[in-house]
Amino acid sequence: xxxxxxxxxxxxxxxxxxxxxxxxxxxxxxxxxxxxxxxxxxxxxxxxxxxxxxxxxxxxxxxxxxxxxxxxxxxxxxxxxxxxxxxxxxxxxxxxxxxxxxxxxxxxxxxxxxxxxxxxxxxxxxxxxxxxxxxxxxxxxxxxxxxxxxxxxxxxxxxxxxxxxxxxxxxxxxxxxxxxxxxxxxxxxxxxxxxxxxxxxxxxxxxxxxxxxxxxxxxxxxxxxxxxxxxxxxxxxxxxxxxxxxxxxxxxxxxxxxxxxxxxxxxxxx
Amino acid sequence: xxxxxxxxxxxxxxxxxxxxxxxxxxxxxxxxxxxxxxxxxxxxxxxxxxxxxxxxxxxxxxxxxxxxxxxxxxxxxxxxxxxxxxxxxxxxxxxxxxxxxxxxxxxxxxxxxxxxxxxxxxxxxxxxxxxxxxxxxxxxxxxxxxxxxxxxxxxxxxxxxxxxxxxxxxxxxxxxxxxxxxxxxxxxxxxxxxxxxxxxxxxxxxxxxxxxxxxxxxxxxxxxxxxxxxxxxxxxxxxxxxxxxxxxxxxxxxxxxxxxxxxxxxxxxxxxxxxxxxxxxxxxxxxxxxxxxxxxxxxxxxxxxxxxxxxxxxxxxxxxxxxxxxxxxxxxxxxxxxxxxxxxxxxxxxxxxxxxxxxxxxxxxxxxxx
Numbered sequence: 001x002x003x004x005x006x007x008x009x010x011x012x013x014x015x016x017x018x019x020x021x022x023x024x025x026x027x028x029x030x031x032x033x034x035x036x037x038x039x040x041x042x043x044x045x046x047x048x049x050x051x052x053x054x055x056x057x058x059x060x061x062x063x064x065x066x067x068x069x070x071x072x073x074x075x076x077x078x079x080x081x082x083x084x085x086x087x088x089x090x091x092x093x094x095x096x097x098x099x100x101x102x103x104x105x106x107x108x109x110x111x112x113x114x115x116x117x118x119x120x121x122x123x124x125x126x127x128x129x130x131x132x133x134x135x136x137x138x139x140x141x142x143x144x145x146x147x148x149x150x151x152x153x154x155x156x157x158x159x160x161x162x163x164x165x166x167x168x169x170x171x172x173x174x175x176x177x178x179x180x181x182x183x184x185x186x187x188x189x190x191x192x193x194x195x196x197x198x199x200x201x202x203x204x205x206x207x208x209x210x211x212x213x214x215x216x217x218x219x220x221x222x223x224x225x226x227x228x229x230x231x232x233x234x235x236x237x238x239x240x241x242x243x244x245x246x247x248x249x250x251x252x253x254x255x256x257x258x259x260x261x262x263x264x265x266x267x268x269x270x
Numbered sequence: 271x272x273x274x275x276x277x278x279x280x281x282x283x284x285x286x287x288x289x290x291x292x293x294x295x296x297x298x299x300x301x302x303x304x305x306x307x308x309x310x311x312x313x314x315x316x317x318x319x320x321x322x323x324x325x326x327x328x329x330x331x332x333x334x335x336x337x338x339x340x341x342x343x344x345x346x347x348x349x350x351x352x353x354x355x356x357x358x359x360x361x362x363x364x365x366x367x368x369x370x371x372x373x374x375x376x377x378x379x380x381x382x383x384x385x386x387x388x389x390x391x392x393x394x395x396x397x398x399x400x401x402x403x404x405x406x407x408x409x410x411x412x413x414x415x416x417x418x419x420x421x422x423x424x425x426x427x428x429x430x431x432x433x434x435x436x437x438x439x440x441x442x443x444x445x446x447x448x449x450x451x452x453x454x455x456x457x458x459x460x461x462x463x464x465x466x467x468x469x470x471x472x473x474x475x476x477x478x479x480x481x482x483x484x485x486x487x488x489x490x491x492x493x494x495x496x497x498x499x500x501x502x503x504x505x506x507x508x509x510x511x512x513x514x515x516x517x518x519x520x521x522x523x524x525x526x527x528x529x530x531x532x533x534x535x536x537x538x539x540x541x542x543x544x545x546x547x548x549x550x551x552x553x554x555x556x557x558x559x560x561x562x563x564x565x566x567x568x569x570x571x572x573x574x575x576x577x578x579x580x581x582x583x584x585x586x587x588x589x590x591x592x593x594x595x596x597x598x599x600x601x602x603x604x605x606x607x608x609x610x611x612x613x614x615x616x617x618x619x620x621x622x623x624x625x626x627x628x629x630x631x632x633x634x635x636x637x638x639x640x
Binding site: 124 | 298606
């Protein structure tokens with residue numbers, strides 16, 4: 001059955017005109033076992049924007065993402081998705097928030113007992129009242145978008161890791177959510193597929209106003225897709241840089257940020 | 271909400287005017303109506319007028335693609351779609367997405383199924399023979415070179431297989447003793463022969479049920495755990511990593527588990543024997559047979575060979591449980607469900623083998639008059 005939170009004409013109009021940030025992260029402190037990885041992180045994501053979260057290995061990028069999608073409970077703070085706090089929401093309210101987002105996990109996280117098409121069909125079957133044939137067509141189109149039209153009937157174990165990742169993106173897009181969270185989408189993909197994925201992200205953002213929050217290390221992808229980046233750092237447990245990636249690369253006062261964007265190794269003593 | 275207005279133009283074309291929001295939650299009705307409207311005029315061209323479409327996401331594009339695909343190329347055209355939505359529509363080759371390019375494989379015939387099944391069984395038997403050979407070689411090597419055994423792993427697995435299994439073994443054995451005593455004491459009381467229930471429990475538990483029930487419990491508990499643990503390692507390519515490091519997975523993973531099972535299964539069998547006798551003795555107290563009498567009766571009827579008959583079996587059972595658990599783990603295919611399959615196969619084939627081998631022991635003991 002379709003959810004009660006179907007977009008109405010009013011919400012559609014709101015989408016077109018509302019300049020308010022679609023995600024507001026406020027004073028968010030996250031970590032595990034009482035040990036904070038990030039403290040008092042505050043930032044906004046604008047509607048239709050492609051925001052890339054950057055940082056060194058172990059800086060807490062994926063942890064931050066998991067808290068933004070409500071998988072983990074933060075130590076403190078709030079994450080407002082289109083005005084609703086995913087941290088405190090429960091039951092139907094939480095389900096309504098989750099209906100508005102799509103997530104692609106780093107490993108793909110496809111259901112191993114289902115074919116790629118069945119993986120994409122699942123959210124459509126659960127959240128819409130379309131017929132099986134209509135859902136089948138949508139699933140095929142989503143998989144075609146990521147170049148998997150010839151593999152719809154394959155199980156995840158029968159395709160490569162990169163193909164699993166592409167199928168996971170198709171599943172995340174199944175319901176055409178307002179916000180897509182992508183954790184390392186390009187990692188493990190060949191350069192052509194990676195570039196095609198970047199083009200797809202930009203097309204969905206420009207044409208449908210889909211907001212993207214992307215965690216990635218791939219510099220070509222960052223420069224290709226990012227409207228804005230935020231860079232987090234373990235030493236300061238917070239955001240150390242924010243803005244246009246090219247400007248940060250060329251003009252950041254922080255040498256580590258410039259080093260990161262220029263892909264330079266830390267000098268070692270001879 | 272999406273709406274559809276159907277009209278006929280002066281030039282004979284049918285016009286389907288879509289308006290509103292085309293997304294997964296709003297297009298169900300207009301999708302069916304659109305298809306019907308096109309099917310109703312098979313000889314005429316159709317124009318889908320999208321001038322008043324406010325929003326069109328992936329599901330809306332799927333609707334347009336499906337309407338276009340209702341006829342041969344060019345007969346259904348989409349007009350006046352906003353450029354940003356047109357760009358989404360242009361991503362798709364209609365004929366390509368309308369047809370399933372990866373249809374399910376043809377179902378095998380019954381004869382093919384039988385053939386595939388037989389080949390699978392033959393392959394499995396071959397794998398088991400190879401595995402028995404590799405394991406025997408690895409155990410022989412461990413015996414000759416004890417320092418090469420990863421004893422730290424052995425003690426850890428001993429704790430999992432032995433100490434952690436004590437509560438469940440105690441519970442089942444005690445209940446078995448109680449049930450056996452109670453169910454046999456009731457009919458035997460009619461003949462005044464309750465005292466012989468002690469003989470029955472002593473012989474049945476020590477020779478047969480103690481070792482067998484303990485082994486079945488361990489097959490369900492530890493055999494499954496071995497299969498799941500090694501299966502997950504196989505899926506995560508940890509076994510491949512061992513191989514490429516030049517380390518034999520059988521020596522590294524199987525040997526410690528078989529040694530741990532060999533050390534713990536006989537001890538658990540002894541424990542199960544004692545607890546089941548205790549359960550039987552406590553039950554017979556309610557039939558006016560004191561504890562001392564029960565012990566004397568068991569001592570009189572159960573001799574050393576009866577005890578050893580059961581005890582020796584527990585060593586063989588240990589090798590079967592650990593071996594089959596490890597083998598199924600190493601045979602795990604890819605994917606999360608494969609680990610579940612490996613675990614199931616470990617338990618099922620473990621129990622089948624235990625029962626079969628127990629039957630062989632019974633026959634052997636009969637021949638040897640033990």
